Amino acid sequence: MPATAWQFESARGHQTHRLTYEIEVSEIHVLLIQLFTVFVAAAVGSEIAVRLKMPSVVGEIGGGILVGPQVFGLIPIVEGHAPMPFEMLAEVGVVFLMFHVGLETQLSSLKRIGKLAVQVALMGVAIPFLLGMGWGYSMGYALSKQAFIGTAFVATSVAITARVLTDLNALQRKESRVILAAAVLDDILAMLLLGAVTALQPTEPGTGGSAVIQLLILGLQAVAFLLAFTIFLPKLVRRHHKVIDAPASSNSPFILSIILCLGISVLAMQIGLAAIIGAFLAGTLLAEIGEEYRIERQMRPLLIFLAPFFFVVTGSKVDISIFAEPAMIVSGLVITVLAVIGKVVGCGLAARRMGKISALIVGFGMSPRGEVGIIIAALGMKEGIFEEKIYALIIAMSILTSVISPPILAALIKRTPSDETTPQAA
Amino acid sequence: MPATAWQFESARGHQTHRLTYEIEVSEIHVLLIQLFTVFVAAAVGSEIAVRLKMPSVVGEIGGGILVGPQVFGLIPIVEGHAPMPFEMLAEVGVVFLMFHVGLETQLSSLKRIGKLAVQVALMGVAIPFLLGMGWGYSMGYALSKQAFIGTAFVATSVAITARVLTDLNALQRKESRVILAAAVLDDILAMLLLGAVTALQPTEPGTGGSAVIQLLILGLQAVAFLLAFTIFLPKLVRRHHKVIDAPASSNSPFILSIILCLGISVLAMQIGLAAIIGAFLAGTLLAEIGEEYRIERQMRPLLIFLAPFFFVVTGSKVDISIFAEPAMIVSGLVITVLAVIGKVVGCGLAARRMGKISALIVGFGMSPRGEVGIIIAALGMKEGIFEEKIYALIIAMSILTSVISPPILAALIKRTPSDETTPQAA
Numbered sequence: 001m002p003a004t005a006w007q008f009e010s011a012r013g014h015q016t017h018r019l020t021y022e023i024e025v026s027e028i029h030v031l032l033i034q035l036f037t038v039f040v041a042a043a044v045g046s047e048i049a050v051r052l053k054m055p056s057v058v059g060e061i062g063g064g065i066l067v068g069p070q071v072f073g074l075i076p077i078v079e080g081h082a083p084m085p086f087e088m089l090a091e092v093g094v095v096f097l098m099f100h101v102g103l104e105t106q107l108s109s110l111k112r113i114g115k116l117a118v119q120v121a122l123m124g125v126a127i128p129f130l131l132g133m134g135w136g137y138s139m140g141y142a143l144s145k146q147a148f149i150g151t152a153f154v155a156t157s158v159a160i161t162a163r164v165l166t167d168l169n170a171l172q173r174k175e176s177r178v179i180l181a182a183a184v185l186d187d188i189l190a191m192l193l194l195g196a197v198t199a200l201q202p203t204e205p206g207t208g209g210s211a212v213i214q215l216l217i218l219g220l221q222a223v224a225f226l227l228a229f230t231i232f233l234p235k236l237v238r239r240h241h242k243v244i245d246a247p248a249s250s251n252s253p254f255i256l257s258i259i260l261c262l263g264i265s266v267l268a269m270q271i272g273l274a275a276i277i278g279a280f281l282a283g284t285l286l287a288e289i290g291e292e293y294r295i296e297r298q299m300r301p302l303l304i305f306l307a308p309f310f311f312v313v314t315g316s317k318v319d320i321s322i323f324a325e326p327a328m329i330v331s332g333l334v335i336t337v338l339a340v341i342g343k344v345v346g347c348g349l350a351a352r353r354m355g356k357i358s359a360l361i362v363g364f365g366m367s368p369r370g371e372v373g374i375i376i377a378a379l380g381m382k383e384g385i386f387e388e389k390i391y392a393l394i395i396a397m398s399i400l401t402s403v404i405s406p407p408i409l410a411a412l413i414k415r416t417p418s419d420e421t422t423p424q425a426a
Numbered sequence: 427m428p429a430t431a432w433q434f435e436s437a438r439g440h441q442t443h444r445l446t447y448e449i450e451v452s453e454i455h456v457l458l459i460q461l462f463t464v465f466v467a468a469a470v471g472s473e474i475a476v477r478l479k480m481p482s483v484v485g486e487i488g489g490g491i492l493v494g495p496q497v498f499g500l501i502p503i504v505e506g507h508a509p510m511p512f513e514m515l516a517e518v519g520v521v522f523l524m525f526h527v528g529l530e531t532q533l534s535s536l537k538r539i540g541k542l543a544v545q546v547a548l549m550g551v552a553i554p555f556l557l558g559m560g561w562g563y564s565m566g567y568a569l570s571k572q573a574f575i576g577t578a579f580v581a582t583s584v585a586i587t588a589r590v591l592t593d594l595n596a597l598q599r600k601e602s603r604v605i606l607a608a609a610v611l612d613d614i615l616a617m618l619l620l621g622a623v624t625a626l627q628p629t630e631p632g633t634g635g636s637a638v639i640q641l642l643i644l645g646l647q648a649v650a651f652l653l654a655f656t657i658f659l660p661k662l663v664r665r666h667h668k669v670i671d672a673p674a675s676s677n678s679p680f681i682l683s684i685i686l687c688l689g690i691s692v693l694a695m696q697i698g699l700a701a702i703i704g705a706f707l708a709g710t711l712l713a714e715i716g717e718e719y720r721i722e723r724q725m726r727p728l729l730i731f732l733a734p735f736f737f738v739v740t741g742s743k744v745d746i747s748i749f750a751e752p753a754m755i756v757s758g759l760v761i762t763v764l765a766v767i768g769k770v771v772g773c774g775l776a777a778r779r780m781g782k783i784s785a786l787i788v789g790f791g792m793s794p795r796g797e798v799g800i801i802i803a804a805l806g807m808k809e810g811i812f813e814e815k816i817y818a819l820i821i822a823m824s825i826l827t828s829v830i831s832p833p834i835l836a837a838l839i840k841r842t843p844s845d846e847t848t849p850q851a852a
Contacts, residue, residue: 088461263462269458302727
């Protein structure tokens with residue numbers, strides 16, 4: 001109907017009215033065409049990647065580069081953002097992805113490797129931070145800028161690794177559990193580090209005191225959040241999970257699970273953590289009862305449809321034009337190699353008693369910086385801490401670590417049989 | 427991460443930078459909160475409706491009224507639109523809903539009732555059109571305006587009925603197939619009628635000739651589209667459906683189905699039909715092979731998550747403030763009753779040999795005007811054909827027919843056992 005009306009409008013030539021109507025009605029039309037384009041780009045990219053024996057996520061990011069403004073320009077990127085409807089689909093997609101990973105992760109299995117995960121997270125923050133500072137020092141920046149660059153080296157985007165582990169059916173491996181638990185702690189540490197480093201910036205003197213208090217409050221909130229999810233809430237769910245079946249609708253377990261996932265994601269954002277960390281923890285809460293109510297199986301089609309939007313949108317933000325200068329290519333490669341080394345050495349050292357290959361899996365699994373690195377780079381740019389060039393390099397590093405790590409991770413996982421592949425009990 | 431950054435910003439009081447960053451990053455945050463709110467409103471509304479023995483769609487529209495700007499104002503509506511991310515989720519939701527209905531509808535079963543469907547569609551267009559014109563005449567409007575009002579009385583929104591039929595597990599009933607086939611034809615007839623009536627408007631003389639040609643082209647396009655879907659494409663799918671399994675990804679049948687659904691929806695929009703008509707026809711194409719590839723089962727979770735956005739967004743657009751005047755309440759009821767009578771008498775007469783109750787099911791099934799009526803009202807308003815009052819009344823009629831019909835439909839369906847409840851063959 002809408003398009004017809006519009007066609008008749010133009011046939012009749014009502015210039016003034018026509019224009020308004022055209023924009024209003026055809027906005028949905030254009031969105032639907034873009035949605036179709038993005039989904040096809042993801043499917044084609046994924047198919048090509050799989051045939052080249054690469055993880056499908058690499059193909060989806062590649063598809064995103066193609067539909068992005070630098071190549072075909074099918075999806076406009078304005079100030080680092082895709083159109084909001086696509087940002088929203090991307091966000092929901094990655095939230096559901098991490099919720100699904102949580103559903104396949106028994107909390108007890110995370111606790112068992114808790115100490116190791118703490119070591120991996122701490123070392124995985126410390127070494128990249130120092131390497132980032134060192135790179136900043138070598139570029140001749142002041143200490144406060146070095147610290148901010150170091151922070152951009154720290155934050156892991158676990159969504160990409162989670163997707164690779166899911167596709168390889170490797171979520172039940174010990175390395176996967178170490179990665180997931182360490183990623184949760186990594187997000188908390190990175191948040192606190194970002195707070196501390198931001199407070200360090202010399203732009204606004206005399207507010208150090210309140211920043212420290214803020215930092216303490218955030219830290220306590222994060223710890224309370226984590227404790228609630230590891231101690232209090234699992235008991236609650238175990239005792240009262242029949243409530244999920246109480247509503248009249250036969251779909252209620254699934255609907256309530258989605259509500260829990262979205263609600264806890266919002267709550268995590270509210271206290272300064274990433275939404276995906278909330279989604280993952282929400283998933284672990286339901287892991288024990290997920291099988292009984294077939295939640296995991298019902299989440300899967302949602303992922304298949306929505307998760308690609310996250311990876312295509314990530315890819316569409318890649319600005320390949322910065323690599324026109326040969327000097328930038330070299331700098332981009334250097335910063336990327338440093339970022340990967342930081343995690344592989346840091347996390348790998350902490351995980352070395354798992355064996356060499358396993359330690360490498362953990363290290364490369366923690367390497368992708370993805371959207372988290374991009375967010376920190378954008379913050380540094382807005383704050384005037386980074387100039388255009390560092391910004392571009394950190395964006396490049398965030399994307400390159402996300403593209404390089406999955407194939408290495410996949411190759412390492414395929415090389416070693418798992419020690420613990422038994423699926424979780426219902 | 428984003429929210430932290432933002433919290434530290436405010437702690438440090440960088441007014442200028444902070445504001446920009448805050449808007450950019452927290453836009454996603456706000457969207458996620460709104461998404462959560464809308465989904466909860468749908469779930470709660472649906473639960474209340476089901477407990478009151480009403481179709482859940484009524485509860486979802488009700489939930490939409492509550493989150494809309496007239497009551498709690500949680501979702502802003504600007505010029506008849508929800509924020510684009512929600513319009514997009516709503517559109518995708520209703521497209522998948524109709525695709526799913528198509529998957530459960532064998533094309534051969536539609537052809538068997540083809541003649542009856544044509545009669546139902548023709549009568550269901552003629553009688554409401556005349557009643558709408560009559561109402562316009564009684565209000566003292568010119569003939570060209572009467573014709574436009576008549577057109578707003580015509581168009582059926584089949585999504586609401588389709589949802590009720592799905593929830594009641596009644597898609598295999600003969601009445602359901604008559605409704606679905608008639609709705610496809612209804613959309614084509616309404617499109618042509620809207621074209622003709624728009625060309626009739628006296629604002630731009632001397633362009634009648636080109637409008638007639640446009641009309642012919644649109645008509646031919648629509649007929650060709652329909653013929654392709656009833657004759658040529660089903661054969662193609664039957665012969666070459668193995669292609670759906672060719673890609674390397676194990677999810678490929680599902681992914682290709684989604685691509686087909688979105689692609690044909692876009693194509694339908696492109697030639698002036700509703701996207702949902704394209705989605706429905708795409709579904710019928712895959713109905714025969716849907717079982718084999720478990721497409722229908724995988725679509726279901728997508729519906730459960732996405733379809734509520736359509737109904738909540740529809741509800742959020744209801745402007746209940748127009749009923750502050752008692753005269754408007756009376757007019758609103760009159761126009762709604764006329765609109766329902768038009769379909770019940772028109773479609774019911776055409777379907778009378780199916781028996782009294784079945785004829786009533788078809789009539790009430792064709793009654794909801796939903797978003798289609800709203801689009802025509804908005805067009806009339808923009809074109810200066812409708813004044814504020816008629817606009818408000820037609821919006822009210824579109825919503826009220828959508829809220830009144832489902833409970834009646836549900837009651838009628840529950841009263842009669844189906845003649846044909848056998849599920850479709852695989």
